[in-house]
Amino acid sequence: MQVTVGLIQNRALKEPDLNLVKTVASVREAADKGAQIICLQELFMTPYFCQTETLENFDLAESIPGPTCEVFSKLAAELEVVLIVSLFEKRGSGVYHNTAVIVDADGAMLGNYRKMHIPDDPGFSEKYYFTPGDFGYRAWDTSYGKIGVLICWDQWFPEAARLTAMAGAQILFYPTAIGWSPEEKGTELGMAQRTAWEAVQKGHGVANGCYVASVNRVGTEKDLYFWGSSFVSGPYGHFLSQASENEEAIVLQVCDLDALEEFHRTWPFFRDRRIDSYEKINQRLID
Numbered sequence: 318m319q320v321t322v323g324l325i326q327n328r329a330l331k332e333p334d335l336n337l338v339k340t341v342a343s344v345r346e347a348a349d350k351g352a353q354i355i356c357l358q359e360l361f362m363t364p365y366f367c368q369t370e371t372l373e374n375f376d377l378a379e380s381i382p383g384p385t386c387e388v389f390s391k392l393a394a395e396l397e398v399v400l401i402v403s404l405f406e407k408r409g410s411g412v413y414h415n416t417a418v419i420v421d422a423d424g425a426m427l428g429n430y431r432k433m434h435i436p437d438d439p440g441f442s443e444k445y446y447f448t449p450g451d452f453g454y455r456a457w458d459t460s461y462g463k464i465g466v467l468i469c470w471d472q473w474f475p476e477a478a479r480l481t482a483m484a485g486a487q488i489l490f491y492p493t494a495i496g497w498s499p500e501e502k503g504t505e506l507g508m509a510q511r512t513a514w515e516a517v518q519k520g521h522g523v524a525n526g527c528y529v530a531s532v533n534r535v536g537t538e539k540d541l542y543f544w545g546s547s548f549v550s551g552p553y554g555h556f557l558s559q560a561s562e563n564e565e566a567i568v569l570q571v572c573d574l575d576a577l578e579e580f581h582r583t584w585p586f587f588r589d590r591r592i593d594s595y596e597k598i599n600q601r602l603i604d
Contacts, residue, residue: 318575320461322488322528323352323398324568326547326560328536329364333377336362337385341392347567348396353422353461356401358534358547359469359492360415363405368539370445378407381429386418394424399459401466403492406431408448415447415468417492422460430455432468433477440498440541443470456484462574469493472518472531476598482525483587487574489521491531496543511544519554526552526580526587528572535565552580 325343330336340361347355360366362385366374379385385404393400399422406416406429415432431450435443454477456465465486471477472491481489495514501507522529528551535545548559549570560566581587597603 318462319571319573320488321351321353322530322549322568322570322572323347323350323355324530324532324547324549324560324566325355325357325361326532326535326545326566326568327358327361328565329361329534329538331364333362337388341388343567344389344392344398344400345396347569348398350567350569352398352567352569354399354401354459354464354488354490356490356492356530356532357403358532359403359494360405361403361492361534364538365494365534365541365543367443367446368440368541370442374446375407375413378405378413381406381416381418382426386420386426389418390420390424390426393420393422397422397460399461399464401464401490401492403468405446412448413446414450415443416450417466417468417490419457419459419464419466427457427459428452428455430466430468432471434470434474436470454480454484456481456486462487462572464488464490466490466492469495472514472521475521475524478521478525482521482527486525486527487577488528488530488572489518489525491518491529493531493533493547494543495533496541498540499542502542511546515546515548519550519556522550522552523554524586526577526584528552528557528577530570532568535560535563552577 406414437444465481558570
């Protein structure tokens, strides 16, 4: 079975309504070009507000399901595509999540993934806004294959990728918002950071015998320069498609899901896992 993945790499506008209109247009364009599973960038409705700790930013959150989910549910059914929609979720009073909604090609909401790993770095004050996820790691049977979704900071943790792949995910999707501070952009350290970002995600594809689809935003927002570079990589860790560092783009890539079985037969990592020897993995450190 072959499936065409679409990644929407955009610049964020200040007004959520304009971002919604812009993103819907991009989804339509991706579908017209053959995309069947389309993933939006992290928190696509707004600029990346986590650069500052501001109470008013909580007003940007919305319920799930809610009005944005309704828009994309109808759009998915109209275009017969699977959509991965990243939203700022208001779960209840004082409890907010960074959440991805998975919508099937008939418009049905298959479920949500709430970001598990929450960063707290200069320019990325996400612990101020987001409660860590409590759904665990999941995979969903969609109309076009079984997929898993992790979000941005999750991409650095091999445990998250492994558990999602163990649930059966053939493609790991990573909606992302990552970039450089002004003092990092153009430096050797800055380039090393982007290389590490690419390498760790491609490595998840190798270790788990799956495709990886990572979508980032692009452009300058306040004190961050988002480096774009959205990509799809294969199970051997090779780039199949990649967008530019500084331009909006729709990345399209055909993924052969049947070929994953051959990979698992050739490199049977799941077979050879020593599950009897990993009991200390749930410790912070081994003393």
